[in-house]
Amino acid sequence: MTHTRPPPIRNLMPAPHIKICGLTTPAAIDAALAARADYIGLVSFPRSPRHLSAADAAALAARAKGRAKIVGLFVDPADSLLSELVAAAKLDVIQLHGEEPPARVAAVRAAFGLPVWKALPVATKQDVERAQAFTGAADLVLFDAKAPKGAAMPGGLGLVFDWTLLAAHKGPLPWGLAGGLSPANVTEAVRATKAPLVDVSSGVESAPGMKDAALIAEFCKAAREA
Numbered sequence: 001m002t003h004t005r006p007p008p009i010r011n012l013m014p015a016p017h018i019k020i021c022g023l024t025t026p027a028a029i030d031a032a033l034a035a036r037a038d039y040i041g042l043v044s045f046p047r048s049p050r051h052l053s054a055a056d057a058a059a060l061a062a063r064a065k066g067r068a069k070i071v072g073l074f075v076d077p078a079d080s081l082l083s084e085l086v087a088a089a090k091l092d093v094i095q096l097h098g099e100e101p102p103a104r105v106a107a108v109r110a111a112f113g114l115p116v117w118k119a120l121p122v123a124t125k126q127d128v129e130r131a132q133a134f135t136g137a138a139d140l141v142l143f144d145a146k147a148p149k150g151a152a153m154p155g156g157l158g159l160v161f162d163w164t165l166l167a168a169h170k171g172p173l174p175w176g177l178a179g180g181l182s183p184a185n186v187t188e189a190v191r192a193t194k195a196p197l198v199d200v201s202s203g204v205e206s207a208p209g210m211k212d213a214a215l216i217a218e219f220c221k222a223a224r225e226a
């Protein structure tokens, strides 16, 4: 009698959701869609090389609408800027990447009726534990490397933090991993942290603000196969 072996159990974890952030051209949008990114990020922060006007954000968002969720990235924005971008780009998600405290995050969520992701800068275990404070305020926390003092931007710098800080993370909020991810390290990052969502910007660029279609495809493939 012959026995058929069951297929080997390879990976019981679902593949992480993928956000490609800081897209600035139609070609970059097409590359992210072709790679089946779940979220595309549009940056509204004038100091960033990925900054978009409301009109440019609207045009790029229209290209992706219905095929990926549109995340607007802001740093300590005024309500007027949020209103302008939410309306122009028909955002699905608001990402706050500045120093917004829980009360401000909750207020943005209530005012705009959209899911709000709060980025948290991480260098220590205490930074990870700060996520608790956003329970009931944010829909998701995004752990990103802490920018050095005096940096021009709080993110988008290609900096990695110590992923072992997240190894035992069991916060009440959904969460994601950002900070210096790339096609070369995303497999290890997902295995080390079991991140349900990965977010990349500079790691899929050929120069600041210039997305590379091949790197986007490689990143998405590596994240899914992790």
Ligand SMILES: O=C(O)c1ccccc1N[C@@H]1O[C@H](COP(=O)(O)O)[C@@H](O)[C@H]1O
Residues within 6 Å of the ligand: 021, 022, 041, 043, 045, 048, 049, 050, 051, 073, 075, 097, 142, 144, 153, 154, 155, 156, 157, 158, 159, 178, 179, 180, 181, 199, 200, 201, 202, 203
């Ligand atoms: O991408 C930017 O220009 C940016 C500007 C201001 C705040 C955050 C920004 N990007 C976000 O930072 C993280 C990590 O980026 P990277 O992959 O290390 O380049 C990610 O969430 C970006 O969306």
